[in-house]
Amino acid sequence: MGFREKLLDFKRRLSDRKMYSIVIVVIGAVAIWGLSQYRQAISLQQKLDNMYNRAFYDMLGYVNNVETLLVKSLITSTQERTAATLQEAWRQANLAQENLGQIPVPQHILANTSKFLSQVGDFSYALNNQTMYGKQLSDEQYKTIEQLHGFALSLQESLADLQNKLATERIKWGDLAAKGKGVFNKASSEMPEEQFTDIDKTFQEYPTLIYDGPFSDHLTTIEPMGLTGDMLNSEQAKQSVVDFFGADKIRQINFRGPNENGAIKTFSYQVLFKDRPDEEDAVIDITQKGGHVYWALRHRPVPQEILKMEEAKEAGKRFLEEHGFGSMVDTYYIKEDNMATINYAYKQGDVTVYPDLVKVKVALDDGEVLGIECKGYLYSHREREIPEVKFSPEEARKLITPRMEVLSTGLAIIPTDYKTEIFCHEFKGKLNDREFLVYINAENGHEEKILIILDTPNGILTM
């Protein structure tokens, strides 16, 4: 039977009466199913649009609040009021930034807006802290607030403009979110993206902000202090790789290229081991200056746990001593997959220097070191001038709640989120069966930090 005949045959059958009704029923069923699917899709799209709108309008509201609060902070006359206003600005800016991250616009298009909101919040928080310790805002800081307010104002204006277009449905979130997924919505998707690009352009003249906060711009240009020695080439630096893993274990070293990002520039190597398959390799970065190990990570499964934690800590310490890290003490550790990641801090005299941090990963089957991470140490290590203790431990103790039972005391230098250091009394104490670390500034008596000690079967960590 040819195709044509088949078709004719099919047509004949269709004209059969019973078949007729069956086909109609089937078509009807498919149509109903299709319609319900379509309606489901529409309602899902609507739900999504509603969420995007919610995020957008929330952000708009928070930006408005930030703008007003910045103005208010310029004219408040009491320190309590200034602190409260700045604190609220910090909260509102955070919320605005959080909602910004939920809008379906590619991240790079609103990168500067996001940075602005992060920094406004962070900056307000830093000033709030300063005010709380009774230090007035300087003229320069007031000037920065004014500048930031200007940006907040223009951001608010462009967002209001966008809101108009959204309200009149000239922009649809669906177009943005579905970008590049269909043939038909490609053309229209350009438009809303440009709107956002214009907003982001507002921040081209945005100043460099330096203050005491984790998003401050000075953190990107920080100079590593522990990086000593001469500049090496990739062949000379290879010696550090051999020293680290041991010449007897290495089968092959492959140079993977330089890494010039950031303040610490490195050479990267891949290491293959004797009697081990290629997958169980290691990657190690050696600093171009001085040939220090920046970090290393070996991928080897550890089948069982034989060593006790004390032995593992000892093995890590010995390894550090053999590789030029003297006077390190273990602080916290975590056990995972039969490996222990142990934090070691530098100890200068009787002061524990937490910023000079080295993390060592020890295999708990034979005590072999499988990884190291020295970023903290290389950035901050140096012999420090330890300041004079102005508050004695007894005086500092009086500043801590009497409900805490003190178990031990010591001196420590702790890092802040913005890469400065504070000289403190470290009190380890107990309250309601929970252990805490309380840090009291040894120079001015401020309570700087409180950590909860988590003592779990898998490690001792702080929170």
Added chain:
Amino acid sequence: MLRKLKFILILTIIFSMFTLSRYFIVAGPALYPGNYGEEVKSLQQRLKNWEYYDGTADGFYDLDTFLAVRRFQECYGLYPSGIADSDTLAAIGLRKYVKAGTAYAQGTQISNEQLLARAINGEARGEPYEGQVAVGAVILNRTRDPKFPNTIAGVIYQPGAFTAVSDGQINVPIDPNSTVVKAARDALNGWDPTNGCLYYWNPATATSKWIWSRKIITKIGKHNFGI
């Protein structure tokens, strides 16, 4: 006549496959109608306590139990399949019947480690170990950068940020012993093979022209890493 029947049968099968597919795709351990045992008993007891079920807790998953589970699912906004899947068990508070240590997409309490591991699984499954740690490190670097959201969930679920999130691959359950979990742990413990990169892309499949304007810092496996 036979052909007609065949035609109708095929149509019905295709049709029902669409609608019933949700009943067959059940992630993880579950209790089904027809099951018998202590687990069903506790399920019935809970449903009875909350007045979804008014039979006896006899440990047999019968029609009444099926309907009770359905009612419960409707009230809790779960898909009313009548099957006590892992989500339903979790909502009822019988989570312990879920195999210990396995991560499920819709579980109630997924820690950062699990979230990061699933993102790595979706984005860099076939990559060398170092490449997996690197993807985790990029996500963590983003949380510390003012241009990005400040939390791990915020970064991962930022609209359009990761293809594995857009196409749902992030929901693929992962084996707790797989390398992606170890990679997530190493990234969380501070190892960063990218030395501070914020972006990565696969040069063979990247569709965004913009991404090529980024400065390439390093190449690991199939991915370029950049700032």
